[in-house]
Amino acid sequence: MRNGISRCGKHLRRILTLLLAALLFAPAKAAADDLTGMSLETLMNMTVVGASRYEQKSSEAPSYTCVVTAEEIRKYGYRNLADLLRSVPGFFVTNDRNYQYAGIRGLLPPGDYNSRILLLVDGHRINNSIYDEAFVGNEFPIDIDLVERVEVVRGPSSSLYGSNAFFGIINVLTKQAGDYGGVELSGSAGSWRTFQGRATMGRELSSGPAIVVSGTVSDSHGQDLFYPEYNDPATNNGMAEDADGERFHDLFARIAWGDFALEGARGYRKKTVPTGSFGTTFNDNRTYTVDQSSYLDLRYEKNVPGDVNLMARLFYDDYRYWADYMYAPDVNKDFSSGRTWGGELKVVKTIHDDHRVTAGGEYRDNFLQDQWNYDVGVADFALDSRKSSTVWAVYLQDEFRINQQWILNAGVRYDRYSTFGGTTNPRIGLIYRPLEKTTAKLLYGRAFRTPSAYELYYEDNGLSQKANPGLQPEVVQTYEAVVEQHADLLGVRWKGTATAYQYIIRHFITAQLDPADGLAYFKNGDPIEAHGLELELEGTTPAGINGRASYAWQRAEDRGTGAALPNSPRDMLKLNLSLPLLPGKVFLSPELQYIGERKNIAGKAGGTVGGYALLNATLLAQKLPAGLELSVSVYNLLDKDYADPAGPEHLQDSIPQDGRNFRVKATCRF
Secondary structure (H helix, E strand, C coil), rough: CCCHHHHHHHHHHHHHHHHHHHHHHHCCHHHHHHCCCCCCHHCCCCCCCCCCCCCEHHCCCCCEEEEEEEHHHHHHCCCHHHHHHCCCCCCEEEECCCCCCEEECCCCCCCCCCCEEEEECCCECCCCCCCCCCCCCCCCCHHHHHHHEEEECCCCCCCCCCCCCCCCEEEEEECCCHHEEEEEEEEEEEECCEEEEEEEEEEEEECEEEEEEEEEEEEEEHHHHHHCCCCCCCHHHHHECCCCCEEEEEEEEEEEEECCCEEEEEEEEECCCEEEEHHHHCCCCCCCEEEEEEEEEEEEEECCCCCCCEEEEEEEEEEEEEEEEEECEEEEEEEEEEEEEEEEEEEEEECCCEEEEEEEEEEEEEEEEEEEEEECCCCCCCEEEEEEEEEEEEEEEEEEECCCCCEEEEEEEEECCCCCCCEEEEEEEEEEEEEEEEEEEEEEEEEEECCCCCHHHCCCCCCCCCCCCCCCCCCEEEEEEEEEEEEEEECCEEEEEEEEHHHHHHEEEEEEEECCCCCCCEEEEEEEEEEEEEEEEEEEECCCCCEEEEEEEEEEEEEECEEEEECCCEEEEEEEEEEEEEEECCCEEEEEECCCCCCCCCCCCCCECCCCCEEEEEEEEEHHHEEEEEEEEEEEECCCCCECCCCCCCCCCCEECCCCEEEEEEEEEC
């Protein structure tokens, strides 16, 4: 362990040295129209919405937050939300060649879904009502080009948001009509015959309404992949051919008029599965999964006399999943359908300039939570589960400015579920600003995650899995200390953040095998305990050079056995650097990501999956004639051979990831 920490310390010193050199020896003259040359005051007053459900300075939020902007998305060539999260300090992403999953603070069991992070789009909950999954790959229904910024709020947030806000929230804020000012067309081509196109129109009409309408289509042939576990003539010598394709399309629309806004999205994604998961026939490209998600959100928000902000919303969500699993000569079909409607009312009032009080209530009716599974040609269903559930909640939070240096932020929420009853979850933050450029935070929070409909009710008539409707919610308690320091040194504007945390999870839900019948089922297991340290340093020069370096050390273990958790990297290092080759117009943005060694799950061969370092780079040319913007991105530039730990549904102990690949993209605005 000491040798590992020592090696990571050397890597961190090298990264910080590189960042320091790039920033200190940069040209001093700024481009007048370069948005990256932010003043120290602007950096210190960066605002977030997701931490408290209203806009506030990030330094005053009761959490450790960071923001990734639309400008960074373009400069680093992020293709989807998963690409973006790979660059965020403390996050890591795995890919099983079907879905991508986001881990944070050392927790992402292989085969698990993204159910311990709450994903929001403009405040609307995206986690579906069947698997509680937060989609971060191409199944996410919003094109990444439509995103104005992504707020990442770490720490338990159930005191405001309820279930799934376990380790934090990802709040995706989309661009407004005025950000387009007309029509935008975009197209890209990349490795493995991957093509994508988008058309967007955004206008603020003179008659009043502001309208955004956008559509995206994409198609990828995918790769031919080799899996040594299937290296036998009977299974095509381990080659999965024409079995990695992906197609998706997204639609998004919003109309805002006065205090009202109606927003909706629909995403469809079909992915061929090449890995032979769940014992399916290897090298059969008829095995696929489809995810389709849609939502409508009608929002009313108004500032009324008496320093009061009033918000009310109604929403509707529709999620559908279907899949064909090939077991030659048989075909197994899997379906699920979830539909939800609900509403929310929230009031924010400032009292005597010392208190900002937030109070609200929410109701969600999951009136359809159905799951089916059957074999073609067999009369009886292996699974025919038709369920529904409801939840109502009330919450209250107070931001109390004790004086110029101290803020006390405290909140609590009560949720009542039809499936298991009630739960109360508090959060408290003490924020101290001893100096103008220094902020310290002490944070405590409790959060929960309800078992999903899949975990509660999925069974297949004694074939492989059985239900456990007696599952209890997971509960986490987190203690955290954060220090933020701003500085203006040698013309470079700096922000440094250090975070130390500890959390304990009780009733942790994991998949188990029942020795009595050999069937898998979900069970509340032993407590999980973790502690870690996250360091982040970012800076910007007047010339528009931006840089960010981060290091995360984390230890997550089973409290009963003391064993480290699978798929939990001990160390992570990340470096982002954006260099203006032609100020305001041409940027070269390399990105380095190091993820440490990870354990496989119990029963998998090999023991561990080795650490890896990836180098990505994007060359962006903007503000060209005729409103043209061009970019070229190369991912895994050094063609690193690396893999992610596999879940229990795979024969493989690890899933190889993409080698060197590229994307060329053009965007035109008029």
